[in-house]
Amino acid sequence: MATKVLIIDRDEVLAQSLRDALPSHTHWEFNNARGVAEGLRRIREIKPDIVLLDGNFGGSFKESLDFLWLLRTSPELRDLPVLILSEAPAMAGELLDGLGLGAKNFQAKPVGAEGILARVEMILASLERSKTWPAQLTDLERMSADDKKRCQEQLLDQYRRLTRRGL
Secondary structure, three states: OOEEEEEEOOOOHHHHHHHHHOOOOOOEEEEEEOOHHHHHHHHHHHOOOEEEEEOOHHHOHHHHHHHHHHHHOOOOOOOOOEEEEEOOOOOHHHHHHHHHOOOOEEEEOOOOHHHHHHHHHHHHHHHHHHHHHHHHHHHHHHOOHHHHHHHHHHHHHHHHHHHHHOO
16 A cells, blocks of 8 residues: 655645655655645545645745644644655744644755655654554563563664664
8 A cells, every 4th residue: 555645835846856766666655735725635635644744835934833733633634644844944943833733753955855755754654653552561561571671672773773774
């Protein structure tokens, strides 16, 4: 099944560059929206796995935050992961506001397709892992001390591999 990515940006350059960079990857589906109304319509229509939101959407960071707030106050859309892409360096307060409204991360533009896709994969993998945590915690309670130690070592090894790759 394809990973559906909706890019809400004023122009379609980013969506096209992602499509061009990954012609052999069939598990990615990129869609674009150019405005708030179109973005909401496309979200409801295609049900994306993640949204890439232009941080300067509509001309200001505030408009991007307003759009994010709109998503977070909608019961059916509040859990939709959003990655904010920002050309201009945003103020620390704006970045914190975006995170406070549920953005999963930020990415400075310009950025290559591989960088964006790595970030998207990281966010989606994190969300997938978080769905299984309650069951894993119950399993951990039943583990022997040796099994817990082995599990901790495996997690530490995985963490070291990810940090070496820069993720």
